[in-house]
Amino acid sequence: MLNYALRRILGMIPTLLVISAVCFLVIKLQPGSFTDQYLEDPRFTRETAEAISRQLGLDQPAIVQYGRWLWGVVTRFDFGYSFLQNRPVVSVIGDLLGWTVFLSLITLLFSWLIAVPLGLYTAFNRHGVAASIANFFGYVGLAIPDFLAALLLVALVLQFGGTNVGGLFSPAYIDAPWSWAKVVDLLNHLWIPVLALGLEGVAGLMRQMRASTLDVLTQDYIRTARAKGLPQHRVIWRHAVRNAINPLISLAGLSLPSLISGTIIVSIVLSLPTIGPLLYDSLVNKDQYTALTLLMLSAFLLLVGNLLADLALAWADPRVRYT
């Protein structure tokens, strides 16, 4: 097992290297350069554009720029410099990482807590009215994009005279020190993004859980267990759920990269301080090292998520073992 994990981890290095080269190439293939967008500003001259290009090393060939970045990463763990913010990329990402992870975890928790029981319920009560209603809402949740859900929630809150229509805090609490009132204010704002982001996840997970449970329920070992006269709850929790949950573990692993790119539009619509909009901005503005670092982080999380999912699967499912 340890051997397997080690091999997988070492295998990531060449993969990431190839990914970084491809990402850099794609960023470079976009038309225009970082400095172009400023030329419309009356206080900006062409000489300044050239000076900036020189300061940022943009006058060097692309391969040199990439090489220097890579060398910095390997030798100093330096992920380059954000052109837009005049600061190292790592500190720019660091500013937003806390809220991003917090929101993602809360949303993940929310969607799992709702979706797994609902999926089981609809599987065991396939033809009941409640299950049909839950299924219907599942479809609706799948069909509505998260940003639209966010906009609808905001419109609803506005309609009822609420003021919590975006952000994580009321203006007065943003830079206030932590207090109970601030926590309450946070909760008052938090439910909108969690609902908007979580809803889509709930619907998908619920369908997945339902399908795999149904699949498991027709298996021989369930029939055997029932025939042995095991009580219903043991059949369900010991045999059905444990086997049905396997595909969800893989799904959870794959959802890690959504930390970065999953919340772009919702974060813009709800003005949330997460990493998503930063990725968007850096790509649009050709802030190349920030974009590259974020894309790499995303790829890295995907690989790690896969690895974790595989390890978790091996632990959860006795049929899957690595030697």
Add this chain to the structure above:
Amino acid sequence: MPKYVQIKPGLVSLVTLALLGGALAAPKKVTGYSNLGITDGKPGGTYTLVLGDSPQSLNYYGVIDNNLGLVAQQLFDGLVEFNYANYKIEPALAESWTVSPDGKVYTFKLRQGVRWSDGQPLTADDVVFTYKNIIMNPEARAGDAGNFKLDGKDVTISKVDANTVRFTLPRAAPAFLLQQRYFIMPRHKLLKFSQEGGAKPADINNAWPSNVAESEVVGTGPFRLGNYTAGQKVSLVKNPNYWKVDAKGTKLPYLNGLDFLIIRDPQAQVAQFLAGNIDQLNITGAQFPDIKGREVAGAPFKVIRSTALFGSPPFIAYNFDAKDPALAKVFSDVRFRRAMQQALNRPRIIDTVYNGLASLPGHGVAPANREWYVNTTRQLGTFDLAAAGRALDALGLRDTNGDGVREISRGKNLEFDLTYATDSSVYPAMATILQNDFGKIGVKVNLRGILAKNLLSTGLSGDWEAILHAFGDQPDPELRKPIWQPGGALYYWHRSLQPAQDGGTPNVARMFPWEKEIYNIFDDAATTTDRSKRKALYTRWQLLFAQNLPVTPIAKPENIGAISNKYGNYIYNLGVIPGYNPVPLVYQK
């Protein structure tokens, strides 16, 4: 040396008074705006505005960023500033100034008793430091070194005494005074990042990053930095040392605090405004009906319309150097551009795209700009598809094969791409209207959507046939010379005129006669100090522009602002215009 005080007569008494005051503190009295609805306010309260994104740094000269610009405007001042009502230049940190008769020496006397927000006195050293190490520093990203080289020679700045600085120009430059609205920065805080303090020229860009300690950011403006929460909010607090007072002598600003909420999405900004979390918001014509409707229904805010001097009027440009030689030939023919102007339905665009909140554009100068604008409305022509069709017929561009599209040559349709921004509130609708109307006279337009951010770089690259774009109007045409002077760095619809090397002489031989005339006008006007002569030159330019249409202007949008009823003394917030900041007058009722 005889001195000529070049300020408006109404201010002479104020300035004289200030001079008599000598070493006494001389705050500036802000009066004379009763026609803008300005009254005496009362101190106190907090006012919340919106930023489209987090400021990228707090060093105004270190990044080019409009969001920082909006904040910096409240933190810093320049030597001179605009009058809120008529855009004339009046004293700010400089209490008075003199210009030598040959227009080459500008001497600024600083206002007595001005202090930085940390209590240090403002001196001529700060001004010289700011100009030499920052503004004239070619490595400062948002510096402006280019404006301090005239005909290849440097403008020099020197300290005369503790309160006086002098600029010596290699030649007369009448727009020079208008430009000295640059924010003055504190030497005592920035010295260590400057060449004077032993750092490299480019190091100035690293001063005051967005995670700087709040107390480091020191200015002379109405507010100082209170707190910056990345991605969420910038809070400013009143600067007790501010140098302006109202008519009664009450210290400005009235407000105790000024908050900027960071909200990227325009819809979300509107939602926050409607929820009462934002007190003032600039809106577009598209958002107007909804918000005005709520006002009429009794919502606690007002929507205010005003004609715009600054701001970008959209135009359509045809590429004189299009890759397809047949198109290039047609596009550079003025008769074609005039014919197409008749197919441009300006009233419909103003009605449907701007909801009626726009007016006919000028040619390079906003109609609201009484100083320079010449009425060229008649040259805009009227929308007349039949006449446009006849004019194209007369050019030999006829539909010979009956497919509804004119032929540019045998078997080749008159067809071109129109590049426009898809992520803008006005361009997509405008592009569709143009495509539709042009199609009716047998000119086939293919829409090519790109991001607004890439419009200019696409324009400059030459890889386009027709483009919808906008360049801002400014109070003095001299400030937009790179755009409107043929061969200028931004005169991209005729790129073959641009000099082989930056700063070189443009390709005058390739200019059309009218372009050559405009080229000379801009060169002459840049050195003419006589106002009436400059006016005559720019009048001629606007007429040439209107007749020859280097680009075809479409409309001039109005300014629309929404403001909560809780606040008084609101004047439309122009955005980042250094030297125009009416926020100190705003008060909470």
